[in-house]
Amino acid sequence: MGKNQNSGTDAPVAKRSKAEIKAQKSGVLVLDFGSQYTQLITRRVRELGVYSALIPGDATKERVESLSPRVIILSGGPNSVHVEGSPRVFEGFFDFCKERDIAVLGICYGMQLIVHTLGGTVSPANKSEYGRMPISTTPGSSSFYKESPETMKVWMSHGDEVSVVPPGFTVSARSAGGVVVGIEDAEKKIWGLQYHPEVTHSEHGMETLKHFLLTVCSLSPTWSMADVIETQLQLIRDAVGPTAHAVCALSGGVDSAVAATLVHKAIGDRLHCCFVDNGLLRYKEQERVMQMFADNLHLPVTVVDASERTLGKLKGEKDPEKKRKTIGAEFIAVFKEFAIEVEKSVGTKPAFLVQGTLYPDVIESCPPPGSGQKHSHTIKSHHNVGGLPKDLGFTLVEPLRELFKDEVRSMGALMEVPQAFLKRHPFPGPGLAVRCLGDVCEPGALETLRAVDEIFVSALREEGLYDEIWQAFAVFLPLRTVGVQGDQRTHAHVVALRAITSADGMTADWYPFKSDFLQRVSNKICNEVKTVNRVCYDISSKPPATVEWE
Numbered sequence: 001m002g003k004n005q006n007s008g009t010d011a012p013v014a015k016r017s018k019a020e021i022k023a024q025k026s027g028v029l030v031l032d033f034g035s036q037y038t039q040l041i042t043r044r045v046r047e048l049g050v051y052s053a054l055i056p057g058d059a060t061k062e063r064v065e066s067l068s069p070r071v072i073i074l075s076g077g078p079n080s081v082h083v084e085g086s087p088r089v090f091e092g093f094f095d096f097c098k099e100r101d102i103a104v105l106g107i108c109y110g111m112q113l114i115v116h117t118l119g120g121t122v123s124p125a126n127k128s129e130y131g132r133m134p135i136s137t138t139p140g141s142s143s144f145y146k147e148s149p150e151t152m153k154v155w156m157s158h159g160d161e162v163s164v165v166p167p168g169f170t171v172s173a174r175s176a177g178g179v180v181v182g183i184e185d186a187e188k189k190i191w192g193l194q195y196h197p198e199v200t201h202s203e204h205g206m207e208t209l210k211h212f213l214l215t216v217c218s219l220s221p222t223w224s225m226a227d228v229i230e231t232q233l234q235l236i237r238d239a240v241g242p243t244a245h246a247v248c249a250l251s252g253g254v255d256s257a258v259a260a261t262l263v264h265k266a267i268g269d270r271l272h273c274c275f276v277d278n279g280l281l282r283y284k285e286q287e288r289v290m291q292m293f294a295d296n297l298h299l300p301v302t303v304v305d306a307s308e309r310t311l312g313k314l315k316g317e318k319d320p321e322k323k324r325k326t327i328g329a330e331f332i333a334v335f336k337e338f339a340i341e342v343e344k345s346v347g348t349k350p351a352f353l354v355q356g357t358l359y360p361d362v363i364e365s366c367p368p369p370g371s372g373q374k375h376s377h378t379i380k381s382h383h384n385v386g387g388l389p390k391d392l393g394f395t396l397v398e399p400l401r402e403l404f405k406d407e408v409r410s411m412g413a414l415m416e417v418p419q420a421f422l423k424r425h426p427f428p429g430p431g432l433a434v435r436c437l438g439d440v441c442e443p444g445a446l447e448t449l450r451a452v453d454e455i456f457v458s459a460l461r462e463e464g465l466y467d468e469i470w471q472a473f474a475v476f477l478p479l480r481t482v483g484v485q486g487d488q489r490t491h492a493h494v495v496a497l498r499a500i501t502s503a504d505g506m507t508a509d510w511y512p513f514k515s516d517f518l519q520r521v522s523n524k525i526c527n528e529v530k531t532v533n534r535v536c537y538d539i540s541s542k543p544p545a546t547v548e549w550e
Contacts, residue, residue, distance in 0.1 A: 025053035029069035033077030033341030049221025074110025118166035246352035252289035255356030279307025282430030353394035438478035483533030
């Protein structure tokens with residue numbers, strides 16, 4: 001057992017087997033230099049059937065070598081390579097790749113890093129290029145663009161440009177303004193793109209990546225979700241052994257449901273699940289979730305009502321971070337008590353804790369230079385991977401920690417987890433506490449929030465919009481505004497509605513509802529929820545905003 005270093009918790013984690021490590025080698029390694037699209041690169045490679053992993057751009061030679069990649073992709077980032085303190089690869093990186101026959105592709109900042117390191121020149125651009133722009137390629141003389149059209153529109157995001165390519169490199173593509181946007185030295189197996197082929201805004205982006213990985217680099221598309229399931233089942237059996245028991249907290253969401261289903265397949269009834277009602281659930285959530293568990297998953301689940309004790313600890317607390325930590329601490333206390341009850345029932349203490357931790361939760365990001373930090377800032381606490389104490393008494397089993405949300409849904413579908421679970425919108429660990437700004441125990445606050453949220457989400461289902469949206473919810477604001485209802489002056493609460501589209505929750509756009517839909521929902525809320533007289537719609541993307549309000 002080792003410390004869960006990537007996830008930021010001191011709780012021990014089950015060791016990874018040689019089979020798992022071997023299964024993850026010989027693929028693509030993405031070095032992260034801080035681009036908002038870095039995780040998307042990793043996902044796009046996997047979509048092509050090639051395993052990919054993501055680690056910080058300043059990873060050591062030993063760490064890179066241990067993963068035995070056949071291709072390394074240097075991601076984009078917000079920095080300038082000619083600025084002191086900007087992130088770099090380790091000393092001797094390109095010699096290291098040449099000796100081991102590893103192909104290198106630099107994207108945006110990654111291309112500029114190649115140029116800067118190998119003797120070319122990167123300069124501040126006279127005119128920055130952002131957004132969708134046309135480029136011209138040289139298919140006849142370029143191994144990279146052999147199957148690409150000579151002109152296409154791609155997604156740019158750069159303020160610096162390559163003014164002199166390194167010795168031995170040729171220019172394979174230019175923008176309409178003449179800026180170098182593609183370089184290569186096929187003999188050294190190094191390629192660079194100034195644009196982002198991984199985003200949907202880039203024409204032929206996936207075709208370009210596919211040609212590069214499968215044709216130019218001769219990788220085989222052998223990575224599949226069916227293989228992942230078989231590998232994880234064996235890993236779980238190896239970790240837990242033939243007699244030990246495990247516990248799992250089910251939330252009613254996709255991640256915990258899929259994780260529990262996978263572990264249950266591996267160890268059967270030695271898995272014990274509980275559903276904790278902390279008083280911060282949505283309208284009729286306990287009743288609905290337990291019905292789904294009984295009808296669809298057929299897992300043994302115990303309900304633990306901790307609403308009174310949790311809300312008692314939160315009374316009067318307005319600080320978002322303190323609210324999250326209080327909820328997390330109380331959850332751990334409740335979970336320990338549940339484990340004691342399991343021990344009394346089966347005669348042995350559960351040794352393992354199953355969590356639905358996903359890959360985005362554990363990925364290390366590269367912060368801006370000069371921040372003095374090795375990894376990214378803490379945005380919010382109480383994710384699956386944060387805050388578990390060393391003395392929790394369990395070894396973690398996290399079978400989904402190498403997967404993105406869409407991959408978890410694919411895994412669930414292969415294991416016949418019902419669509420009722422797979423299509424559910426994500427719900428935050430702290431529950432309605434992060435959607436009820438200020439004191440959650442303010443009289444009527446949670447009741448108002450539940451009623452508004454139910455009207456909003458029900459309307460999405462009725463209009464056939466629910467499955468188009470990644471996440472939708474209501475937010476209670478600790479504000480009162482003047483209104484007029486029934487010819488009488490009112491002084492009632494303000495609520496906000498939020499709906500976003502996203503692939504993995506790391507970046508998101510607000511959903512563009514038609515105005516008549518928003519009007520109908522707003523009217524229904526103000527007519528049926530007497531404590532509300534004003535409804536707002538949140539049109540903030542992520543970034544700069546986060547998905548949740550707290």
